[in-house]
Amino acid sequence: MDNLRTLFIFGLLIVSLLLWEAWQNDYVRPQQVATQNNADQPVSENAQSQDDLPELPTDTADGLPAMPESEQATATSANQLRVKTDVIEATIDLRGADIRELALLQYPVDVDLPDEPVQLLNDSRKNFFV
Structure with missing residues (x-):
């Protein structure tokens, strides 16, 4: 066996x-x-040279639409970026691109507090959830 x-x-x-x-x-x-x-193949004779290619326009900023005034991005600290649009206000961590805070500006927390938006994400210790 x-x-x-x-x-x-x-x-x-x-x-x-x-x-x-x-x-x-x-x-x-x-x-x-x-x-x-x-790598071993030779370049064919029909390949285009750099002279045959069209030139790129040098002034491209004039053709771009202007950013809406409601969108703002400001650096709150060295590691965070604060973005505010007409719908949301967000804080983005520049290390890892994590969204640290997110608030809906058009929806209040309570009817009695119309100026305080609903916080979807919050970085405080009390509400921190992993």
Whole structure:
């Protein structure tokens, strides 16, 4: 029985080796060959030179629409950016682009407090949830 077990283990190792080589041929080696073939090919005579390409316009700022006055972005500190539009007011952390605070300006917290917007996200310890 020990010889049969050894034979099965040896067969499993051979099948595993063949499977690994087939995977290498399918996924790893063709990518390397393709990059080498592109580098060895000469440039064709029909390729466009830099002189044949049209020039880009240098003054592109005149064609852009002006930003709406309601959108404002100010840096509140060295690591945060405060954005205010007509709908939301958000504080974005510049490290990782996390939204730290988000308030809906058109929806008050209470009918009695129309100037205090609803806070969807808040960075305070009391409301911090992970």
